[in-house]
Amino acid sequence: MxxxxxxxxxxxxxxxxxxxxxxxxxxxxxxxxxxxxxxxxxxxxxxxxxxxxxxxxxxxxxxxxxxxxxxxxxxxxxxxxxxxxxxxxxxxxxxxxxxxxxxxxxxxxxxxxxxxxxxxxxxxxxxxTERSARELSELAEIRALLEVPVMLRLARTVPPERWAELRPLADETSAAAARGDLAKYVDADRAFHRAILALAGNQQLLLIADDLHRRSQWPLMTGPVHHRRADLVADAAEHSALLEALVAQDLSVVRELVREHFNGAV
The missing domain is CATH 1.10.10.10 (Winged helix-like DNA-binding domain superfamily/Winged helix DNA-binding domain)
Structure with missing residues (x-):
């Protein structure tokens, strides 16, 4: 024993x-x-x-x-x-x-x-569950179809100071990524996306989006630890870039960042 x-x-x-x-x-x-x-x-x-x-x-x-x-x-x-x-x-x-x-x-x-x-x-x-590449792609597509229009609408209406309130959440993803802490990262990642979508004031949207997000996270990242950390750091950097684009109300950058973020999401 x-x-x-x-x-x-x-x-x-x-x-x-x-x-x-x-x-x-x-x-x-x-x-x-x-x-x-x-x-x-x-x-x-x-x-x-x-x-x-x-x-x-x-x-x-x-x-x-x-x-x-x-x-x-x-x-x-x-x-x-x-x-x-x-x-x-x-x-x-x-x-x-x-x-x-x-x-x-x-x-x-x-x-x-x-x-x-x-x-x-x-x-x-x-x-x-084992997720195939096709399933992951389908989940990313659905998330993009659901969240991109919402974020574009929010980018037009939410004042810059409200986006600044989300900075600590983005920083939490960066800190977890720097440590290579995948378990903490996926929680911080969902919290960041929930906080953005919460500004839309639609509870059903939050429930559906969070379920899709969680399903896309279950396939664990594989490969050497240093590769995981590099992927996490890159993913977390997209959160900061997205906040900057939302503050600037740069809709084209918001659209591009969100779609790219979903396609390579953790």
Whole structure:
């Protein structure tokens, strides 16, 4: 037995000791498999027996609070690549990883399924979504069709001092990019775009745009860490350039920056 290594984004969630092979991220098979049919066996990341005594949590901590912590931990794990696209993960196994019962994990995974980050695999768990290049392109196109006209309208009507209020949000994306902190960056990126669209005063627009934005972020960035950081820094620089164009009411630059930003969005 060895102590499970920390998972990104789960610092507020208690951990449990887990089997050594799970701590190393190796595949385990929790369901009996019928052999001899010549069918491929789907890999599942563990099926430990679910606890019967309830989830360990501090006194006074409500289940919905634990579920919220698990949801954020799972989101960070998806972004960082701790949960791999195409792999199936069971709620009990993830519960063992984060030191809780399967119930809050299953509830959090259902929310992620609603957001398009995972899909339900009956009797096995949840498969992390794999986005194709075409899907990403389609999401970028939809975001551009939705947000570009709104930003152009806002550029004509919002006074420069209101745009200046968004500068700290742009700075947060730059700081996260400089650290190469992908999990923090995607949160700051969504916050920046939400703040711009909020100026339109349309709550339904915010809900739809944020859902599209989150779906486009689930495919984690791959490759060497220094390449990730360079991509993040370039992406964050576009936020600052967009603010400058909005202040100047330069509509052609706004249109070009937003479309380019979506096509290369994190």
């Amino acid at each position: 060895e102590q499970a290594r920390p998972r990104p984004g789960a610092t507020d969630v208690p951990r449990a000791r887990i089997p050594q092979q799970q701590a190393r991220g190796e595949h385990t098979h929790g369901e009996p498999v019928e052999h001899g049919r010549g069918e491929p066996v789907e890999r599942t990341h563990g099926e430990p027996v679910e606890r019967t005594r309830g989830e360990p949590q501090a006194a006074g901590v409500q289940r919905h609070s634990v579920r919220g912590q698990i949801l954020e931990a799972l989101r960070s794990a998806l972004v960082s690549g701790d949960l791999l696209p195409g792999e199936v993960y069971s709620a009990p196994a993830l519960g063992e990883r984060y030191g809780v019962s399967a119930t809050p994990v299953r509830e959090a995974m259902q929310q992620l399924a609603h957001e398009g980050a995972v899909e339900v695999v009956p009797n096995r768990g949840f498969r992390v």
